[in-house]
Amino acid sequence: MPSNPSIKNVIFDLGGVILDLDVNQTYQQFAARSGKTVDQLKAKAANVTFFEDFERGLISDTAFRDQLRLFLEIDLSDEQIDNGWNAMLLDLPVARLDLLKKIRLNFRIFLLSNTNNIHLQTFNSIVRTVIGDQLFGNYFERDYYSHLLGMRKPDREIFQYVLHQNELKAEETLFLDDSVLNLQGAATLGIQTFHIQHPDQLFSLFNEA
Missing domain, CATH: 1.10.150.240 (Putative phosphatase; domain 2)
Incomplete structure (x- = not known):
């Protein structure tokens, strides 16, 4: 698990963190x-x-x-x-979904993705091939998509929105993203951050290697 004992909440990016992306x-x-x-x-x-x-x-x-x-x-x-x-949207490994279930036993977890309507429709099709009729959003307490909010990372307002909506304290929240710019945006609010350079880092980060 993350070494900082103050972490109670985890916000995940989607592409490049949970979903393979190229x-x-x-x-x-x-x-x-x-x-x-x-x-x-x-x-x-x-x-x-x-x-x-x-x-x-x-x-x-x-x-x-x-x-x-x-x-x-x-x-x-x-x-x-x-x-x-x-074409950039690739695989959604079941092992990462199983990991999310385990993480949720110990943390409040959320999804925050910069995306768009075309990609979200295709992603939902990928989800159906992997987990059938289950809703991807059920893996999280709340899932947020930029085009539905009218905001995108790395703007401060989208992070403020997620914190406010869920009564999260920034210092108790860890944000995982593959974009350094997005991490910098979150850090300006005092959110803890971790740079995911390959999705399988999730397993070592949460001691599931």
């Missing part, structure tokens, strides 16, 4: 279709806002696809866009 898979698919390199697409992505807008729920699926067509400078079908966009 963003390069999406870049590679779109690079192949657009004739651009992965590096060119990454550099271009750093100068647009519609990806973050989609994660905040500020634009619709249709508007996102239209923006992505302009971004790639190629007229792809909705299906081609969705397939490429979802």
Whole structure:
């Protein structure tokens, strides 16, 4: 278990922490279709806002696809866009879900994910193939998705919202994420943080290796 005895609550990121994630898979698919390199697409992505807008729920699926067509400078079908966009979403190992059940015996646990409607629909399909009709949200006390809140990590307001909604003390809360920027956002509120560099670190962190 986490070595700090003051920790009573754990907030988990989803992609790269519980769900295997490889963003390069999406870049590679779109690079192949657009004739651009992965590096060119990454550099271009750093100068647009519609990806973050989609994660905040500020634009619709249709508007996102239209923006992505302009971004790639190629007229792809909705299906081609969705397939490429979802390519980054990989496996959901049952062992990690079993670990969540054990962690919940000792901590209040929550999920906080930067995501969007297209990804969430696909993730729910992945969940159904792994655990059937069980609800993924049942593994947590509460699960939060950025596009449904109108906020995203690393902004302070989304962490403040989760703390306030659940009457959590920042100093008693541990946040696990694969993004250093997101961890820095949480740390500004006094939340304890841990950088997950590979999802299987969860097992050693919670002494289940």
